Amino acid sequence: MLSESGSIFYRPKDKKLHADQARQNFVRPGGDHFTLLNVWEQWAETNYSQQFCYEQFLQFKSLSRARDIRDQLAGLCERVEIVVQSNPNSNDITPIQKAITAGYFYNTAQLQKSGDSYRTLKTSQTVYIHPSSSLFQHQPPVKTLLYYELVMTSKSYLRQVMEIKPQWLMEVASHYFKPADLEQSATGDKKMPKTIGSSGDSTRT
Template sequence: MVVLLLKSLGINDLLGFEFMDPPPGETLMRALELLYALGALNDRGELTKLGRRMAEFPVDPMLSKAIISSEKYQCTDEVLTIISMLQESASLFYRPKDKKLHADQARQNFVRSGGDHFTLLNVWEQWADTNYSQQFCYEQFLQFKSLSRARDIRDQLAGLCERVEIAVDANPNSNDITPIQKALTAGYFYNTAQLQKGGDSYRTLKTNHTVYIHPSSSLFQFQPPVKAVLYYELVMTSKSYMRQIMEIKPSWLLEVAPHYFKPADLEQLATGDKKMPKGQGAAPASTRP
């Protein structure tokens, strides 16, 4: 986000820029690679039209790319909600010691197909239907403060959408979640993983690391296991766990990130080949030290 901001201010010599607390050169290069892969920079390291729109949002560039992509897929309303809920997802549900079974059942009742992102969307929609009731949160074992923060975030993002002329429209076909999944994948294609042959672990497509579904996910112990997933964050404990997971189709990666993924990468997905994707975006030549 800092690199995107500096680029939007016309500062192109990032390696020579006098940071108060200079980041390692490798960190800067990774940031440039990500922004290039997201389409915010061209192959000369210059800010694109998309990059200028992304810079209007004071959030992680992957989030802003998902928001802007939602315009194409006509689902900005749902994507804003999901993104806002993701920010508070770690503290959304609570589980009193004397009501663990009730809390678990209440949480299970919110689960929707497609993954955790749609469970969060369902929580929001049910809460909104009660006119943002605090009593509803109490009855459903939800943190009212966390939901209220998500509502504030959503209001701010909706205001920024208006500033960059993105209409906050809802998905015209509420039964089809594919547009929402594609919009989110457009921003988070870096955070994707494929199921390994054993069926109990996944391997990240970008870094080739072994990762596992977090036990709190609705897709944990899902049978048969989902073949390809997108995750919001990795949590490192005894293993690397993916949190807030959504099912994806590998073919979407070619559609939303054609300069990052190539047809050969999809063949690797289909065959379970563990090689690094050949289409991995490199930093633009003019930005290399």
Template sequence: MDPPPSEAVLKALEQLYALNALNSRGALTKVGRRMAEFPLDPMLSKMIVASEKYKCSEEIISIAAMLSVGNSIFYRPKDKQVHADNARLNFHTGNVGDHIALLSVYNSWKETNFSTQWCYENYIQVRSMKRARDIRDQLEGLLERVEIELTSNPHALDSIKKAIISGFFPHAAKLQKTGAYRTVKNPQTVHIHPSSGLAQALPRWVIYHELVLTSKEYMRQVTELKPEWLAEIAPHYYQLKDVEDSSTKKMPRGQGLAAMS
């Protein structure tokens, strides 16, 4: 088996350091040890650990479970595409963002006692939802192992968003005059995926779950944020002057591995 490219290893270490999973000597921190208990991408793990601070662990593990299923929640039958699109957009009322919409899907399904019929009516994949429920159950058990209390804060959307940003702050992007976005870290031009509930809204600042390359570089699972949250949540990664809404400001630069030496 070939070793991974050194550049990939370096990038992974930088990410773990930025997430406060590693200290300056490259050893696991207390946060890192808790993150390691979750069999998830480090950003998702950090999001869950951060939910303790914002008192919304119940909502965050639901979002993490839905994100872990991938992009197979909704489906669009060829003969009912308009109906399917309208059903999907119902979960996006108020431009709450894709993460909150996924939470709304899960909670609505739960309120119907996990009804299969409800999934059919809303053009949602039953198998994907059952998988998300299984993942969520596992995550709930792991919360107990790392001594994070199961707390709910369903109406505090800013707190839920801040917990998400705590894990995904490297995935911030800012709207440009062209209508495209530019990632704040390692600047590149990206676009909101057409399936996103924010594809028409085009908020000025967003956080995204992942990038996918098709005809363009698209951001999947997008949520609006306030730029000052980046400096509040990740001051080691962003400075307030870097995220002020001014085109004259330079792009922020993380400390990277230079700070680890």
């Protein structure tokens, strides 16, 4: 879903309000990853219906590609005898957040003192949440977040953003982060995170 996230929703010129409302209906607490997960789950419940996509302003081809990728991943898991399990408690999204954080710990940022921008951990780059995100202009602003990709236009924008807790980074990536990297959160934004051994940001545009 992340790999296809830029093309899942479409917005016809003559039905912009309807398309925006349909997209808003998919939004879930926690961030954009859970919006995408909700799209996937609702589509799967319709037995991958093309009509559902048409009614909800979703790109059937994009979702079909996501389904192909998922089937491949499930097949690889089966081959190495990893049991694919659903989240046991759908009301508790923490296990999913931690799992995604374990894979994308490098793509993390914290809110700056100004409150309108973020600074990437380790590389200390000033970045902004993309206007298409469900967390754009969220009140109160999310303090620590994870992003899927960084897009360079007039500013550096974060796409597909999810709220995380800084202590999770020490849990899942203690080999990469030191407590000093996260002291901005611990001290209530009084200090900027230190830049340690940065060799450039591995971003995708």
